[in-house]
Amino acid sequence: MAVSRAGILPATLTLLAGGLLAQLLPLLLGPWLTRLYLPEQFGHYTLFVAVAANFAVLACARYDFALPLARDETEARDLMALCVRVLLCVTLTSALVALAAALIVGASMFWLWLPVAVAIAGAGQWLTQWSTRAGRFTALSGSRVTQYGGAALAQVAGGLAQAGVAGLIIGPLLAGGLALAWLRQPSPLGGWGGLRTVSRSALRTIALKHRDFPLFNTPHAFAGALQDTLAVALLVVFTGEAAAGFWGLAIRYLKAPASLIGGAVSQALYPRLVHATPADARTIVRQIMSTLALTALPLVLLLLAFGPTLFASVFGEQWREAGTLARALAPYIGLHFVASPLGVVTLAWGAQAWALRLALVGQVMFLVALALGLHIGGTVGGAWAVSVSMTLYFGWFFWRLPAQCPRPLPIDREL
Incomplete structure (x- = not known):
């Protein structure tokens, strides 16, 4: 069917409205948080989040991203059942790793929160894609408001209680758990109990049908998360935990626009590209890229001109170095803003192998340069x-991205 930008606009605006509200509290409370927590504490929190992200991208083996491609409710149910089983296995693995880190390596006890973080993040990813398939964009917006706004409020409460690193970690976990309630709805074909009755043969069939997701997209996403973890590790080794805290704050706030706008665009764009003709798909991707580039340019120029002053004024003088990092990272942040929502393009186009190869090259370039x-x-x-x-x-x-659009699209191909 024909695809126009108008077809994506209503869903994007709904998600964007929720995202704006979701980011408002963290942005307003951020200066308070930087006065309640030390840079070193933010450094510990940054490392925890980076490690949790490594497990989170494995949580459903990326089969959750196949949900918008499901042809009917039976296939959607089988995919959901597969996601649940993989999520349980990955959560158990993260629990064993956290326990070993605490007992054998002697790591801080806050690592025992790792399996909770993995379970919440994995369930959120799965239910987000399920809601995207169903077009439940209001629920998606409500979930984002609860998750991000609630996390900031809980972190402030932890700071006032002088909970230290635990306050930074537990706050987002509480908010993430509450956010799942927005995304919960009865599963297709028999409610939630139907997920337990899916046969092994059905699970095997659906796993093989969508095998590109664990084979290509999972390594791709894991490599991206590993890049962030190794980057924080390099910062700690070369310059100490405070530098990791400065880096974490800068990245957190600089990537907030990409999370806000990019998340809304990608959630609306993915199901639309699945059904687009090749010509329409290429056109809309080029239009999205141009619009995002024009949106990112003022942010880049602002950071280059006033980065250190802005961070010192907003977060306190002790965070001026984070502003200096923001200035240096401005070109990267602007390009990341444009690229962030385009990850779903290669999913819809079946170009995951190409995306994986290119991403691995990019991640090596990032770490070597750093x-x-x-x-x-x-x-x-x-x-x-x-x-x-x-x-x-x-x-x-x-x-090279527009050239990856296939003829025909994956949804029209036979197994």
């Missing part, structure tokens, strides 16, 4: 090196 920059010029040198290397990487990605 390590060399840290060695030569410290934290700021590492940030500028990342911006230079990622400009080359994203430039190639944007140029």
